[in-house]
Amino acid sequence: MAEPEVSDAEKELFGGPLRYDFGWSEHERARLDLTMTSALRSMPGLVGVTLRMAWRADRRALLAVALSEIGQGVAAAVGLLAVNAVMHALLGSGTPGQRLHAVLPGLFAAAAAAVVNSGLAGWSTSRAGRLEPLVERIATTRYLAAAASVELEAIEDPEFRRLIDVAQFGAGSARRMISACVAALNGTISLISTAGVLTILHPVLLPMLLLIAAPRGWGAMRVAQERYVSVMTWVEHVRASRLIGNLLTERTAAQEVRIHAVGPFLLSRYERMAESAEAEQERLAAGKAVTEWVAAALSGLAMAATYAAMYLLITSGHMSLAVAGTAVIAVRSGSASLGALVMNINQLHEESLYVRDHARFLDEAARRTIPSGGDPVPARVGQVVLDRVTYRYPDREAPALDGVSLTLPMGAVTAVVGENGSGKSTLMKVLSGLLLPQSGTVRWGEADVASLDRSQIFDRVALLTQDFQRWPVTAALNIRIGRPAREAGPDDLRPSVDYAGAGPVVAKLPDGLRSLLARMFRGASELSGGEWQKIGLARTHWRSSTSDDDSVLIVDEPTSALDPEAEIAAFDRIRRLAAPDRAVVLVTHRMSGVRHADRIYVLHHGRLVEHGSHDELMAAGGRYASMFDAQAAQYAPSGTVPRPGSPAVADSA
Numbered sequence: 001m002a003e004p005e006v007s008d009a010e011k012e013l014f015g016g017p018l019r020y021d022f023g024w025s026e027h028e029r030a031r032l033d034l035t036m037t038s039a040l041r042s043m044p045g046l047v048g049v050t051l052r053m054a055w056r057a058d059r060r061a062l063l064a065v066a067l068s069e070i071g072q073g074v075a076a077a078v079g080l081l082a083v084n085a086v087m088h089a090l091l092g093s094g095t096p097g098q099r100l101h102a103v104l105p106g107l108f109a110a111a112a113a114a115v116v117n118s119g120l121a122g123w124s125t126s127r128a129g130r131l132e133p134l135v136e137r138i139a140t141t142r143y144l145a146a147a148a149s150v151e152l153e154a155i156e157d158p159e160f161r162r163l164i165d166v167a168q169f170g171a172g173s174a175r176r177m178i179s180a181c182v183a184a185l186n187g188t189i190s191l192i193s194t195a196g197v198l199t200i201l202h203p204v205l206l207p208m209l210l211l212i213a214a215p216r217g218w219g220a221m222r223v224a225q226e227r228y229v230s231v232m233t234w235v236e237h238v239r240a241s242r243l244i245g246n247l248l249t250e251r252t253a254a255q256e257v258r259i260h261a262v263g264p265f266l267l268s269r270y271e272r273m274a275e276s277a278e279a280e281q282e283r284l285a286a287g288k289a290v291t292e293w294v295a296a297a298l299s300g301l302a303m304a305a306t307y308a309a310m311y312l313l314i315t316s317g318h319m320s321l322a323v324a325g326t327a328v329i330a331v332r333s334g335s336a337s338l339g340a341l342v343m344n345i346n347q348l349h350e351e352s353l354y355v356r357d358h359a360r361f362l363d364e365a366a367r368r369t370i371p372s373g374g375d376p377v378p379a380r381v382g383q384v385v386l387d388r389v390t391y392r393y394p395d396r397e398a399p400a401l402d403g404v405s406l407t408l409p410m411g412a413v414t415a416v417v418g419e420n421g422s423g424k425s426t427l428m429k430v431l432s433g434l435l436l437p438q439s440g441t442v443r444w445g446e447a448d449v450a451s452l453d454r455s456q457i458f459d460r461v462a463l464l465t466q467d468f469q470r471w472p473v474t475a476a477l478n479i480r481i482g483r484p485a486r487e488a489g490p491d492d493l494r495p496s497v498d499y500a501g502a503g504p505v506v507a508k509l510p511d512g513l514r515s516l517l518a519r520m521f522r523g524a525s526e527l528s529g530g531e532w533q534k535i536g537l538a539r540t541h542w543r544s545s546t547s548d549d550d551s552v553l554i555v556d557e558p559t560s561a562l563d564p565e566a567e568i569a570a571f572d573r574i575r576r577l578a579a580p581d582r583a584v585v586l587v588t589h590r591m592s593g594v595r596h597a598d599r600i601y602v603l604h605h606g607r608l609v610e611h612g613s614h615d616e617l618m619a620a621g622g623r624y625a626s627m628f629d630a631q632a633a634q635y636a637p638s639g640t641v642p643r644p645g646s647p648a649v650a651d652s653a
Ligand SMILES: Nc1ncnc2c1ncn2[C@@H]1O[C@H](COP(=O)(O)OP(=O)(O)OP(=O)(O)O)[C@@H](O)[C@H]1O
Pocket: 156, 393, 394, 395, 396, 400, 418, 419, 420, 421, 422, 423, 424, 425, 426, 427
């Protein structure tokens, strides 16, 4: 496929034409295979998939739709035959009065057929209107449930993530497939009935009908294909300009947009990118106009040939005037049905690509779902032990954790330190059961996590990470959501609020704990990063305080947004969370926060290189001691630390 001529703005911004790595762009390629025959061949399978989904959703509604569509086809055929009777009566022998009288039964039959037809169409619309949202809801619920229940490893796997992206369009497509199916069924049945009536009237009329409709079908296919080619080549570029446009309105970019004058810069690039996309739209519209004109001309020629043939048949006495009159009406409605049918098959094919992705995602998600069942976790375990644990991310060469062994006794505070990328967060994911090690074991007491019920492991872990979820709900629910199944009113949550030092934060909110913390909604409040961390700490307290069994509390960089005083208080609070039935694990770069831990482990390139108490590690003078000293030096009296940019720094560089 030729690379489109994109604007120079895109080259400047992205270093060349943009290509998104999204699975759904595969479809744009697949759509190009769309030919009349392939679309027709795949039709029964596609209809089957959709019908099965609709059958499971509401079989009565589905049967109603099918019956009403078949009924409409029959009514249309009866209508045509009635028209034929009217024609015969009108053009038959007798006085005008007798002929008018003879017309009446046919007219009544045609009117009755039209009334029945519109009644059935209404019934079909109302039942399809019930099926469509139902099918969409079922498909969406399945998608969301599957996505929420897969292993974390699947969520972090780029391939699977792509499948999640692609499959999200499946539910909407399933809904649209219902209406496309109903329309296709309607088109097929009315075509069959028209074809049947035409064949009864005269055998030559059916091929004539096909000849009239074929150019229009060809035109519809060609316009659709042209559009697909264009979508495929332009989808990334259109999105690129939208991306730039969105940046101008985004809150996160707002400050730089104004102060660095990024606004006018991006706006001019947006305009240039949009202009090149508009030129493509114009080209497409011109092509469409030509194709449609050619199709209409060919169809017109076929129509003229049909009328000429009918003229010859009438003049040679092979066709009556009445049959010819009915045939004119039947040919017009038949060619319209055929054109619509082509469009519907086209749409069915397009939507089915996304429905298939949805099905593929569900299969893959089922394969990667966190297994249910397993042995129960004993209420008392005494300690959690990692024994020579190794974990490597699927898309990485080097292991993130390499033969790590450590023990977390209940009642103790264990700290894990190490430079960026040393494996601390990965260690926490393994510890919490989110990731299973590729070798080595994690044991709760004597039991290996691999044989335990994972949902029970999760139930025993409380997690507070630096990027903990800021849920767009009320402050109370933001705390209660630490254990959402447990009902709690403001009074129940008060100890957690007090524990986290979040009292003043809540007091400032317009409606206390009932205040909504979701900026996008009217009347909602906004918290600062540090205030959110206090809410997070309260949530962790709520979760920990609602468990009686031995558990592990993991806190990963909990104080990064806190001011120095709040940080000291937070570390103190976290230490106090250690209890006879709780092991606390603290991950942080703030060395002052770890010095009081019972035991400190130092990670380096995925390996544990040192462990001991603060005093032992300082005395050993190794990596921990140098990390501690480096941070302590930041707070040394001025003059002993060179200022950035000073000659001393420049000289030593
Ligand atoms: N989802 C992932 N997929 C692939 N590699 C990952 C993933 N998460 C982390 N890694 C890699 O694994 C290694 C350990 O990362 P990890 O996040 O555990 O380090 P960390 O010690 O917590 O770092 P930091 O202090 O910066 O938070 C790093 O090399 C990182 O790039």
